[in-house]
Amino acid sequence: MKATGIVRRIDDLGRIVIPKEIRKTLKIREGDPLEIFTDREGMVVLKKYSPVGGFGTAVTQYAQSLAESLGCTVCITDNDTVIAVAGAGKKQMEENYVTEQLREVISERKQVFAEEESKEFCKITVEDPQFCEEVITPVISDGDAVGAIVFLNREEEQKFGKAELKIARATARFLGCQLT
Structure with missing residues (x-):
């Protein structure tokens, strides 16, 4: 200390x-x-x-399962740091502070589905690797925005669609329910 x-x-x-x-x-x-x-x-x-951080290895395993199933990078954050990450760019993002822009998305409870050129595109951490597309869904528990589920895509030819939006929303709801 x-x-x-x-x-x-x-x-x-x-x-x-x-x-x-x-x-x-x-x-x-x-x-x-x-x-x-x-x-x-x-x-x-x-x-x-951090209520999200209290999940320990379970949240890391969940992120890994999602990343392998969807073929993208998956981040689970609280309001300050990346709690779990799986997929490409893991080393640069793991346990880093989230950006002020992501904090705003979480606190405003907005779901973001954006490509890199879009003004809504949000860097997750300061040292973000290069991604071309993202889905961000806030995790809400007992009425409080406590973190986010983030899907990141590097593959230009493989675009996110409605399925990723629904999976992100379902994942955020599931985690939110587990925190109550």
């Missing part, structure tokens, strides 16, 4: 202020849920909570 040199006191209500620099670095915004861990030595660890 890395020491920051910052010391804060707990107030009479048991609250502590997380410094702005740390919130900015870790992309923690007002209202974000934090998970609290303790260990036997008395250490308290705060971690940004």
Whole structure:
């Protein structure tokens, strides 16, 4: 663990202020849920909570199954990071932060079906490999937009259609239901 040199006191209500620099670095915004861990030595660890990230290897296996069945790259994200990715470009995208543009798509609960030249085309991570087409569907759980299912296509001659849109929508609904 890395020491920051910052010391804060707990107030009479048991609250502590997380410094702005740390919130900015870790992309923690007002209202974000934090998970609290303790260990036997008395250490308290705060971690940004991700309901989608709680699936562990199951979500990775699900992404892999979809990628193999559809012949495309599949990403499953929460509101901040790529939780699971399978298919072409996996190494560049895995565990990276998502772009502000994708965060907006998720928060606005928009389904995107776009080609690269379209103004609706959304980069998923800053280090995105080259894709020519995408389907993005937000994952909604208990009324909250908690992430997205993303299908990415590199094959110019193999275009996405209504089937990919429906599968993305069904996958997002399934994951949303599992989180409740």
